[in-house]
Amino acid sequence: MIDAKYQEPVREDEIREKIELGIRERSVDRAYANDLLVSIADVIGISTEQSVLRQEYEEFKNEMETVGPAEDVAEVLQIEQIVVLLGKADIIATLEEREKKYFSKRNSLGRQPLEPLQSFYCPITGDVMEDPVETPSGHSFERYAIEKWLAEENSSCPVTKTPLKVSALRTNKTLRQSIEEWRDRNTMIFIGSMKSQILSNEDEEVIVSLGKLRALCLERELHQDWVMMEDYLPVLVSLLSTKNFQIRSLVLDILRILAAYNDDRKETIAKTDDGIKLIVCSLARKIEESKLALQLLMELSENDVARNIIGSSQGCILLLVTISGSDDPQAASDAKKLLENLSFLQQNIVQMAKANYFGPLLHLLSSGSESVRREMAETLSEVEMTDHGKLTVCESGAVESLVAMLSHVDIEMKKAAILALEKLSGVPQNGLKMIKQGAVDLLFGILFRESLSMPNLVEKVVATITNLALSFASNDPDHHEIPFLESEEDIFKLFSLISLNGPNVQQSVLRTYLAVCQSPSGSNIRKTLRKISSVQVLVQLCEHENLAVRSNAVKLFCALVKDGSDETFEEHVGPKCVETLLRIISTSDNVEESVASMEIISNLPKNPKMTRWILDAGALELIVSILSNRFQKPEIMIESASGALCRFTVSTNHDLQKKVAETGIITTLVHLLDSGSSLTKKNVAVSLRQFSDSSGSLSMPVEPKSGLFSCCLASAEPGCTVHSGICTIESSFCLLEANAVNPLAKVLDEADVGACNASLDALFTLINGEQLQKGSKVLESGDVIAKMVKLLSSPDVRLQEKALVELERIFRLPEYKQKYKSSAQMPLVEITQRGSSxxxxxxxxILAHLNVLNEQSSFF
Structure with missing residues (x-):
């Protein structure tokens, strides 16, 4: 390495800069030294294996020690500094050497951390410095603090008040090294002494300590080495068996940090007793923990030894297959990648797992020891599953085993079963299976007889009952054969929980009753609920501060008011309740809640007192506003508002009808016949019929012209074609004046029977009594009579009969009898063969009116 002299042209400058920076900074860590050593090895063309690098470094170090005094002093000093710098690289030291060096230093430090020296503190920030710089006067400051000080138009030293410029600042390398040595010393002491806190029986203390350990591991890789040397692995792995989710999650994350980018640690973690087994157990827990375990296993699987241990771990493949079908895309993707990494162990293992990946677990659930059965139930409650997976589990026999566990004397067994049943009952088919197995009675028994011994489980039991209620109310063809909440006592007891528990339980109870009340067999339950004064409670809950509770209370209130007796609601519903419901309609962001409130308004007793309360609260104005701004409102709100309007348009109250008509809403209603939904059109047609029922009596007679020369004047102003008098929309609510005949006629072409029926009723008000002849002309001009003939062939018997009754009257008039004879004949003959008596x-x-009875007598 000396001979090379760093003369290689390709990376000479880069390496020289790294060496100079390392010598200058003096505080570079081992990662920097490792990188520098590898870079030098690459340049001089030697292997980067530990043994080779170690040999080269030792030769370099020995040659440095033999350099004679004749050599250049500056060069000798530089070489000494390089030796110290490269000596920080741990890739040239064995694990034993590193541990010996660490414990030698750590054992010399004592057990108590040292307080920082006064010189370590920055005079400006008051904190221990990270990057101290020195002024010409010898005072040190945190670099960013003094630079900020001088940038804010301060031109003097904060301590000496002498002039100072940024360019005069110099890095205080000696002080920085002292501070870092002090930090390292205290960190060593802290890591060495923290193990007892992590083994504490106090979960909060353990969580805090693990959080500190995690932060240290993230701070520096050197800290990770110290953690490994202090033999933390067995301690951390043992914590994976604790019941505290937060502790397990922190441990999994720390292990992942330790394993990252270090092949030796990956293998060490995998070989630690029960390490992989406990990590695999975390795969079957909550999704957050499962993801952490999956990330750790992905990291470990990069090591061949660790990958072999993972793949051989019992249940690992099965759980990974389960997660690979998860709704979480990242978890599913990671699980599939890990399965690919492990597939070399047994080529068909993934396919085998897919075929029956819950088989072993379900076998243990039904035939294992009590502790094993409980553990399997807990696993089912924590593992993430798709609906298909939940269905598969229950079809494989889990329901029978779990329901049987509800009868067990051991409280922990019951808890595990309840948690699993809550998880699996989210699929309607599973819920129905549980009801058939008798889960409802067992859950009610636990809820009402054992809840004092399990107060924390009340919420889970009620949530499970809610899921079963939703299953019961599903469209499964067998649901009507399954008993659910048949006992009046059970209905009362369950509802009483609303007054004894918090929002979560209240919401679940309300959802339960909402589900069963809206089912086809829910009339008896609705009747019982009204009988036990539930309306009084629901009225109060309509003002609940919890929006979810309030929303479900309003919806259940709506379900009860639709077929209840007026007395029940007259007793408990007053002006305050009406105002509350209207406020919900005006302000709620929950459309379903607003619609339910509107439907309550629509179905409250129609007596004068209740109607007055509703009017005084501003309901009419609110309804008109909603319908007038129909393009800005959800369709279901328009439907409910148009239905509520019907209570204000009854023909028995002309004053109220006029109040409604004066708002100009009739024109809007006619437009809704073209743009509304089928239900909206039905509601609109009902209001128009009620208005039209009053038109005959409210039409003003035409005043004859009087005076000496009246015979010479124009004839009197013509009256309404049907009502003969003077009609207006606001005064007599006339369908002709409102141009409603053609829109109503168009509705007759629609498939919705309700809308068609209501439109017919509205149109037939034009041919009531003496209005037959005049009204028939209007109907014919709107093509209504031809459509009535078509309705004779309708599959709906009510429409058939309604059209039949009115056509019998219309065909008494000669002009219509002849015109529609041919088109009406065959439908009428069909009715004589297949209709009611x-x-x-x-x-x-009618056939007799049409003079065709004798011609077709063979049909009768």
Whole structure:
């Protein structure tokens, strides 16, 4: 190395600069020295293997010691400095040598950390310095602090007040080295003494200590060496068996840091007793911990020995296959890469795992010892699974085993089973299977009889019951055969938990009842809930500060109000509740909650007192605003608002109808017949029918002309084509004045039966009683009669019968009888053959009107 003299032309300048910087800085670490030594080896063309580098360095060092006095003094000094610099490289020292050197120094330090010397503190910042610089007057400062001081138009030294310039500052290498030696000394003492704190029985103390250890490992690679030399590995690995998730996560991250970029440590970690086994166990826990374990195994698998141990670890491949199907793309990708790294061990192992990757776990769940069964249940509750994976687990027999564990006398067994059931019950098919196995009664028994011994599990039990309720309310064809919440006592007890627990339990209970109440068989549960005064509780929860609780309370309230008796709600719903519901509609960001509030308003008792409260609270104005700004609102809100408007348009209250009409909303309703959804069109048609029902009585008679020369004047102003009097939208709500006939007629072409029915009802108000002849002309002009004939062939019996009844009246008029005879004949004949007795009779009557009965008598 001496002979080379650094004359190689390619990297001579680069290496010289590194050497000069290293000598100048004096505090460079071993990584810098390692890199420099390898660079020199590359230039002079020797191997970078440890043994070769060590031999070359020893020769270099020996030759330096034999240099005679005749040599250039400056050169000798430079060589001495180079020897010291390269001596910091650990790649030329064996592990035993490094450990001997470390413990020799550490044992000489004592056990108590030293306080920093006063000279270590910066006079400006008051902190121990990182990069001290010295002024001409001999005072030292933190570089960034003194430079900032001088940049802020201070031209003198903060201590001596003598003039000072940045250019006069010089690095205080001696002080910096002293500070770093002090830090290293204290760090050695700290690492050496911290093991007892990490082995403490106090989880918080362990977490804090591990956090400090992790920070030190990240700070310098040298600290990682010290941790390894202090034999921390067995201690860290043993902590992977603790029950504290945070402790396990910190340990996994520290092990990953230690393993990174160091092949020897990878092998050492893999060989540590139970190390890989415990890391693999973490793969089956929460997703955050599973990811950390996966990252550590990926790091370790870069070493051949470690990779072989990982691949041979029981259950590892199975868990990796499971994670490879995870919804988390990064975890799935890492798992697949690790499986590829391990696949060389057994070419078909991945395929075998895919075929039955939960087989061993489920076998132990059903036939293992109690401790093993509990551990397997805990694993199922923590491992990340797709819905398909959850379904596979339950189809393989997990449900039976877990439900049986609910009856076990051991509390820990029950806890493990509940956690696993909560996880798996998120898939409806699994939930139905659990209900069939009797899980509901067992969960209720634990909830109401054993919750005092397991207060922390109440939330989990209720969450599992919620999942089962959602499964029960699913569209599975077998769900109606499964009993769920049939006992009035259970319904009462479960609902009572709302008053005894926090928001999480309250939300779960509300979701449970919301699910079962909205199921096809939920009428009995709704009836029981109203019976146990749940409405009173729900009214209070509509003002709950927790938005999730409030939202679910409003939705359940909505489900109960739709088919409840007026007395139930008159007792508990007052002006304050109405105002609360309207405030939710106006301010909530949750569309479903706003819609449910609007539907409650729509379905509250229709008595004058309740209607007055609703009007006084501003409901009409809010509804009109929503419908008038329909293009800025979600469609479901338009649907619910149009439904709520129907309560204000009833024909029995002309004053209320006029109040609504004066807002100008009728024109908006007509536009909604073109742009709204089917439900909106149905609701609009109902309001228009109710308005139109009043038109005949509200149409103003036409005043005849009077006076001596009245016979010479123009005829009186013509009245409404149907109502004969003077009609306006605001005064008589006339469908003709509102130009609603054609939009209503278009709805008859739609497939939605509800909208079609409501539109027919609205149009038929034009042919009520004596309005038949005039109204029929209007209907014909809108092509309504032809559409009514088509409805005779509708698959919906109600539409058929409704069209049949009105056509019987219209066909009494000669002009329509002749015009529609040919198109109506065959549909009428079909009805006489397949319709109900009443419809057959009506169809025959119409055929008689059309004079075709005798011609078609063979059909009857």
């Amino acid at each position: 009443r419809m057959k009779s009506l169809a025959a009557k």
